[in-house]
C-alpha cells in the first residue's frame with residue numbers, strides 16, 4: 220500500500236496490521252502545550268493568560284466548542300469573547316441564525332409556530348452548522364431537550380455555563396424571552412433548570428458562574444478548562460504512541 224498522504228510528503232511512515240500510513244502526530248501535533256502547565260512558556264500569570272486563548276485553536280484542531288446552559292447564563296456574551304481571544308475561530312449563535320434564516324424574531328416564531336415549531340427550526344439550524352469547523356457556538360437554552368441534538372453537540376466540546384436563576388434574573392429581567400412571559404419568571408427559570416439539569420450536566424466541561432464573575436472572567440475559566448480537558452482526553456493516536464514508547468516498541472519506522 221502507498222502511504223496515505225495528508226496533503227504533503229509524509230515524513231514518517233507507520234506500519235501496522237499490514238497497512239502503512241503517515242505518523243498522525245506529524246499532521247496533528249503542532250507542538251502546542253497547555254500554557255498553564257508548560258515549562259517552556261514562562262512569564263507572569265497575566266502573560267500566560269493572554270496567550271492562552273490564542274494557543275487554544277491549534278490544540279482544538281478545528282473542533283467546535285458549544286456553550287449550553289439556561290437562558291441568560293452568558294453563552295452568547297462569553298462565546299463571543301472566547302472567539303475573539305482565540306483569533307482563529309468564528310463565533311456563531313444558533314438563536315441569531317434562526318432569526319436571520321426565518322426573518323422573524325424568536326418571540327414571533329413562538330407566537331406563530333409555538334414552541335414545537337421553534338424546536339424544529341432550532342434542530343435544523345444545529346444540523347446545518349455542526350459540520351463546520353473552527354467555530355465557537357452559543358446555543359439556545361432549550362437545545363438539549365431534543366435527543367437528536369446531542370449527537371450533533373458531541374461532535375465538538377460542550378461547555379455548560381451553570382448559573383443560579385437568581386443571578387440570571389437580575390441580568391435579564393424585562394427582556395422579551397418568550398418562556399419568561401409569566402407572572403413568576405424566576406420560578407419558570409428554576410423549573411426549566413430542574414427539567415434540563417441532567418442534560419446540561421452531560422457537558423464535557425461545567426463552569427460554575429457566580430455573581431461576582433464578569434464575562435471576561437468566565438471566558439478565562441473556559442479557556443483554562445478547555446486546555447485541561449484536552450490534556451485529560453488526548454486523541455487515540457497520542458495514547459497509542461506513548462504506550463508503544465513506554466513498552467519500547469517501534470512506533471515510527
Ligand SMILES: Nc1ncnc2c1ncn2[C@@H]1O[C@H](COP(=O)(O)OP(=O)(O)OP(=O)(O)O)[C@@H](O)[C@H]1O
Nearest residue numbers: 289290291292293294295296359360390432433434
Ligand atoms: N458573567 C456575567 N456578568 C455580567 N453580565 C453578564 C454575564 N454573563 C452574561 N451577562 C449579561 O447577561 C445578559 C444575558 O447574557 P447572554 O445573552 O450572553 O446569555 P445567553 O445564555 O446567551 O442567553 P439566551 O440563551 O437567552 O440566548 C446579557 O446582557 C449579558 O451581557
Ligand SMILES: O=C(O)C1=C[C@@H](O)[C@@H](O)[C@H](O)C1
Nearest residue numbers: 290314325359360361396397
Ligand atoms: O431556554 C429556552 O428554551 C430558550 C432559550 C433562548 O436561548 C431561546 O432559544 C428561546 O427563547 C428558548
